Amino acid sequence: MEGKKLISVVTPCFNEEMNVEELHARIRETMLSLGERYDYEHIIIDNASTDRTVDIAKALASQDPNLKIIVNVRNFGPVRSPYYGIVEAYGDAVVLVAADLQDPPELIKEYIQKWEEGFDVVMSTKARSEESRVMQRIRKTYYKLLNSISEVPLEENATGAGLYDKKVVDALRRLADPYPYFRGLVCDLGFSRCTISFLQPMRKRGVSKANVYGLFDQALLAMTKHSKLPLRLMTFAGLALGVLSLLASLTFLVLKLLFWNSFNMGMAPLLVGLFFLAGMQFFFLGILGEYIGMILTHVRNLPLVVERERVNFEDRG
Known part of the structure; x- marks a missing residue:
């Protein structure tokens, strides 16, 4: 049938041997249920899994x-x-679906419906989640903080899953960013977008690959990519601390001159002031280091990934 639109469904994987078969089946069932208006391809990009994820995926690919x-x-x-x-x-559109099935593949139908209505970006957002209340509160606070300092409003509680029109992906491809914050870039580009809220279920099988370091890394990535406010805060805070230090010094000098024999400055104020200033300096140096590290990443111009092999891409030549 001529004129069919191609939907590319992309699934990042790492050690998802317990989920890959159900993932493939649900995506296939969802795409086939859309009828003959669409062709589709399901691209699994595996991040060097150490379990049987690749073997299982290859067995499925040999049949599909x-x-x-x-x-x-x-x-x-x-x-x-x-x-x-x-x-x-x-x-013609690219759909991102997580391998852990916490972003239900069945949402693809809603993504495509919104896309056909004219939206270039359709992002899924967690209205609620079955994760712990503590994590929900941390995420909510993080997104509010990030939005408050970001130069471009970001979608709160976006998972990254969703649909992206071909022209959006073409724009991302031209950026050649070696370490991108994808959810922020999509908002930064300014294409028309909408959101679809859903209840995020708990992971049924396997272990989450997210850890404290990874979450912290992405939080800093979002901050350094989409806000200059921390750098400006460093300047303002440095100026303010300099003024306060000068005023404190002048105050102590005047008190000493007025009460030469009775005024004893003592060591406590000096130690408190010293450690406070040192702490602030290390904090600001850390923030500055994040920005410098981001510049270094861009200057090195390394590829996003290096492939070991491809399966079923023969039709692309």
Whole structure:
């Protein structure tokens, strides 16, 4: 049938042997239920899994030519590998679906419906989640803080899953960003977008790959990519602390001159002031280091990932 639109469904994977079969089945069932208006390809980009994820995916791909696989030579992390999968997809629309099934593949129907209504970006957002209340509160606070300092409003509680029109992906591809904050970039580009809220279920099988360091890394990535406010706060705070230090020094000098024999400045104020200023300096140096590290990442111009092999991409030549 001529004129069919191609939907590229991209799924980043790392050690998801317990989920990959159900993931494939649900995506296939969802796409086939859309009828003959759409062709689809399902691209699994594997981040050098150490379990049977790749073997299972290859067995499925041998029976389903719509399933395509990219295997990385090593684990390039949760930022670079998913982004690479997206920019390597050339459908009329690209859909990102997590392998842990916490972003239900059945939402693809709603994504496509909104896309057909004219939206270039359809992002899924967690209205509620079955995760702990503590994590929900931390995430909510983080998104509010990030939005308050970001130069461009970001979508709160966005998971990254959703649909992205071909022209959005083309724009991302031209950026050639070696370490992108994908959810922020999508908002920064300014394409028309909408959101679909859903209840995020708990992971049924397997272990979450997210850890404290990874979450902290992404939080700092979002801050350094989409806000200059921390740098400006450093300047303002440095100026304010300098003025306060000068006033404190002048105050102590005047008191000493007026009460030469009775005024004893003591060591406590000096120690408190010294440690406070030292702490602030280390904090600001850390923030400055994050920005410098981001510049270094761009200057090195490394590829997003290096592939080990591809499966079922023969039709692309």
